[in-house]
Amino acid sequence: MSVALTHGIRYELGGLEFLLDNVRATQGMSAISPLHVDALVLRGARPADIRKLRDVHRNLRDGRDLNVWRRTLFRLRGDRLVVIAEEDEVVAGFNMFYFRADERAQGVVHEAFSGVVETHRGHGIATAMRRYAAACFASQGVNSISSQVRADNPASLRSALNAGFEVVDHKALGCEPETGLLVLRMDLRQAK
Numbered sequence: 001m002s003v004a005l006t007h008g009i010r011y012e013l014g015g016l017e018f019l020l021d022n023v024r025a026t027q028g029m030s031a032i033s034p035l036h037v038d039a040l041v042l043r044g045a046r047p048a049d050i051r052k053l054r055d056v057h058r059n060l061r062d063g064r065d066l067n068v069w070r071r072t073l074f075r076l077r078g079d080r081l082v083v084i085a086e087e088d089e090v091v092a093g094f095n096m097f098y099f100r101a102d103e104r105a106q107g108v109v110h111e112a113f114s115g116v117v118e119t120h121r122g123h124g125i126a127t128a129m130r131r132y133a134a135a136c137f138a139s140q141g142v143n144s145i146s147s148q149v150r151a152d153n154p155a156s157l158r159s160a161l162n163a164g165f166e167v168v169d170h171k172a173l174g175c176e177p178e179t180g181l182l183v184l185r186m187d188l189r190q191a192k
């Protein structure tokens with residue numbers, strides 16, 4: 001068997017394991033209820049949102065698509081793992097999460113991505129999504145949220161800090177400290 005094929009099989013098996021783990025981890029959780037904040041509605045994702053989420057994700061991440069395992073997870077459990085911000089029935093942004101195998105036993109959920117479409121930036125939408133996600137996870141018994149933000153992404157970092165994350169570690173990416181990856185954590189235990 002070629003190295004590429006072995007690698008491909010391992011990748012897909014890892015994806016399947018990720019999906020099954022996350023379906024199990026979210027089994028008893030309630031769906032995120034809609035929250036109205038002025039003209040904005042924050043709500044859990046529905047299967048019909050996945051196509052739009054993929055479009056926004058591709059636009060904000062240099063054309064990168066959500067892989068099939070994440071798409072499947074968010075189709076099945078987006079109501080518990082993805083906060084969507086909608087204004088006039090248009091998706092303005094989304095904040096998505098999953099449980100990582102190495103963190104799940106400690107009751108930690110991972111923030112995988114936060115994105116707001118360009119026309120809606122600078123109005124506190126990312127911060128509102130992060131705060132609402134934190135409140136929802138706290139009410140479901142989750143202990144904390146982990147995340148990672150690049151040090152050269154001040155809008156994301158500021159929004160994360162405003163929402164209640166703290167920097168717990170700094171991982172250098174290459175040798176430029178200003179482009180390093182900051183490891184963030186938000187403790188939810190006081191909020192329970």
Ligand SMILES: CC(C)(COP(=O)(O)OP(=O)(O)OC[C@H]1O[C@@H](n2cnc3c(N)ncnc32)[C@H](O)[C@@H]1OP(=O)(O)O)[C@@H](O)C(=O)NCCC(=O)NCCS
Binds near residue numbers: 123127128150158
């Ligand atoms: C990061 C992102 C989600 C922020 O969305 P947003 O809705 O505009 O964020 P918010 O308005 O809630 O908060 C942004 C904060 O950063 C500040 N900010 C924005 N640009 C900044 C800059 N260049 N330098 C310093 N602060 C900046 C804003 O003033 C605001 O802080 P404040 O509320 O204290 O004034 C959005 O810019 C985005 O989608 N970027 C592309 C995708 C991305 O990088 N996602 C994060 C990957 S983890």
